[in-house]
Amino acid sequence: MVHAVGKDRVAVIHPSAIVAPEARLGRGVVIGPWCSVGPNVVIEDNVELISHVVIDGHTRLGEGSRYFPFCTVGMAPQDLKYKGEPTRCEVGAGTVVREHVTIHRGTATGSGLTHVGNDVLIMANAHVAHDCWLGDRVIIVNNVVMGGHVTIEDDARVMGSAAIHQFVRIGHAALVGGVAGVEADVIPYGSVLGNRARLVGLHWIWLRRNGVQSAEIHRMRKAFFTLYPKTDEDGTFASRLDVVRREFGDDVRVREILDFIDGPSKRGLVRVARGDFSTAETEGA
Template sequence: MMVDLVARPHDEARARPPVVHPSAVVSPGAKLGAGVRIGPFCTVGPDVVLEDGVELVSHVVVDGHTRIGRDARLFPFCTVGLAPQDLKYNGEPTRCEIGARTVIRENVTIHRGTATGIGITRVGSQCLVMANAHVAHDCVLGDRVIIVNNVVMGGHVEIADDARIMGSAALHQFVRIGRAAVVGGVCGVESDVIPYGGVLGNRARLVGLNWVWLRRNGVAGGDLHRLRRAFRLLYPRHAVNEVFERRLERVRAEFGDDPRVGEILNFIDAPSRRGLVRIATRGAGDDGEGAL
């Protein structure tokens, strides 16, 4: 049986040729996909690729070897792919990539990678980077990451899928933020945050797990209970004489077959330049549950 397919409005928009405002400056070498919209006073460099459906609202600058994924939207006065703030950078053709359906809000700066780093700065798909945030050279952000207003990060920061970085937080260079972790507002984060971890304060301290995200994503019952027990064993509420490595061995032996606990253990085992954020010694409540 033959079925007539009706195109959705955004599919029709992507089928249209690019629309470039007369005041925009688009270099001849730039590659523009179907349905691209470039608003007033934007500047697009010669090595830029804008995939289908990308919109540059106005006053946006995209330069360098930069690729913007389909249906991404960049708001006024953001800059993507410009040279990194690194004194060792000498004009090498490093890259920057923004994933599909990601939204970059006003005044955000995202710099391309460096030859002494991994050579690329990457922001994943379906991310939201809010106003005035800075994503430095060689940073790698996963999918569905939310970066709230005024967040700043040093170079080489890694932020895994579904993480949330709240307003005005500052991430030290080489810090790793695990999957679905949440960093509280005005946090100074100098060390790695475990997957599902929640940190608050200046300097940041671990106050619990991101129970809200876990419940919203279907973790409940016995799975949530095991994760809570493993966390309490690894990060006890009160000071203990047992060293962290011994607690880590106990968690590995008792809960190592649980996939989410295993994710935390693998994160801890991975090489790190910064070490792990420490547990808060007071004010965390019931292992942070309900706080994040």
């Protein structure tokens, strides 16, 4: 069935789908069998809802994004304080949301917005809770769950079945290992493993794959092991932080880590794993 939704703007809607007349649909939208689209939804050009997809609330789906069967976007948050306020949810361009993913809208007591960036991949059965903020090019692997108000910055990777505590921040290009329980903030480029998650190094593989030169990686390595030595004998964290600021603060990526550490936090930083850091060299995505 072809459904015209404005001059030169046509969407293809399966006869079994239920689309509210007030919903705004862009050019080239495809809504497959048994989908449901609410009245306050905006769907930009070339979005595809494959089948059995539910989009509700004040939700915007970015251009070219795709939604696989039985995922839901913009449903009410799992927060007992939520009283039906018109909070929002938005998903960026080119993002792919796989089967059984749930992305809930924000809350009035939070930011009021759940945001998923551009070119994100959220694999099957993952949950993005209310007021979460995911940057661009983030990858969330199967069965990942996150509490409300989680921030995951650009290019981060969260491996399968990881659980992220509410209000945790995951820094730019960080790596969270599979089945990790993350209770505190992960620095940019950090790599964490285990339950409870501990910092084991930097996401070296991502750095190499993304064109960071060996000299810069070497400086980052020295800065990391200055800040997180393998024993507790090298002064306090504050004193080591001062050394890193003084000796490595002119490096752009080290400065990004320092700025993250100095930023506001409700959870503190993930603790370092003492001993052998070699596992971090082989982890990557």
